[in-house]
Amino acid sequence: MTPLKQTAFLPGDRVVLSPYGIGVVSGTCERPLAGQAHTYYQIDFPSTVSRAYIPVADPGCTGIRRALNAADLPALLERLTRGSLELPRQWSARHRLVTEILACGNPFDLADLTCELRRWNVQRGLPDLDRQAFRRALKLLEQEISDLPDQLAAEVCGLLQDVWNEQPNAASAVAAPAV
Template identity: 20%
Template sequence: MFKVGDKVVYPKHGAGTIIGVEEREVLGKKQQYYIIDLSIGGLTAMLPINKAEKLGIRKVIDEDEVKEVINVLKGDKSKMSKNWNRRYRNNLEKIKTGDIYEVTEVVRNLTLRDMEKGLSTGEKKMLNNARQILISELVLAKEMDEEQVEAMINDIFYSDDKS
């Protein structure tokens, strides 16, 4: 169980901080809810405590895992289907897992593909969504602001020195 102040990731929505635990009655049933302030977008999410594990709520990564995420971003593009529909579905499944390395792979692969060949409108939206999820977690893990994290990611892809 998490507590107020814990930094957590809500798969498909991003990272945030638990700012409260409240009991609410929904459809005639009282339940305890985590109140999560999502770090990007100014949104607040209510999540039933008894469904947190099933929904894949997890703690934000630590500094060692941040280094691994950076290594994944710097890595080579994974083999992807040439069929955009299949590629889209595969990437969507990766994002749904809530696994930071899977999301990072989607960001890396779609960014590199966009630089090489461009992306469809759907894949551009997916890339933006995956980037926001990644950035939201790195903001909390590295205690940096959104612009700093975005600049760090952009430097990986768009700087002349890719080492």
Template identity: 65%
Template sequence: MTQPAFQPGDRVVLPPYGIGVVQGTCQRPVGGQEQAYYQVDFANTSSRAYVPVAAPTGAGLRAALTVRDMPALLDTLKSSTLNLPRQWAARHRRVAEILASGDPFELAILTCELRRWNVQRGLPDLDRQALRRAIRLLEQEVSGLLDGEAERVQQLLVTAWNESPQE
């Protein structure tokens, strides 16, 4: 399996930091040997990460969503289902796994399901926090994309953030 090659200026995601931009590559000493690393900077923070060029996916680095991904993401946000456990501890573990993965389509599925639960009966505090965390992660990834579909995704996320249970 070949590793992705990132170029300076590429938008990338590195869980748990979120969306960043590859600034270039650099050499850093590790164990007495020089190793090549991607330098990833994160907007609005002073955070910077160095990810091994030889194994970026091992560190969780992936390309950010693009305009081409927006129709599929919008469909996922509108009509996905997820069979979450009803028992809190098991549900919490599953939700934490999805949030930690940072996979935008899994986050969209989680958002869709928790949104449905919220509208139907309201969410307990920890589930509401998970819903808002998933929305924030998706908003980060969609922000900056100039496209009608991306705008619809952002509008749906704002709606989901502000929804309350039906009476």
């Protein structure tokens, strides 16, 4: 007998599916594929009219994961404020790593990326493409926590807004060499 995987979802569960974003499991349904009926989770995306069907037999193959919940917020906040990530100085290598992190959408990796790009931004400002990646990471995190009914979630959203509005240190920006 095969044990149930941890990826079993129930109606009402908040999930993340790249590139759609945050969705809600609305239930399961049977759909034909190659002449056979298969069971799928139906995921609705409240911010769009999109809908996705994820195979119940192997949801992990799609990259779907549970969305953050209130219990995850202290660890996320810790990584947003004290996280570290070794970003390559060479743009092409950095771009590959950043793109991979953004595509994966792991909120804790996004928090580490955000923390490091924030450091860079405050120290010397960010080049356009790094600034776009910074904004994308902030938006992905904000999307995932904005609808959590928790005071800490509101504080984290406020922090994300403050981080985006920070300006580079003028003295460091002038003295620092371009990245």
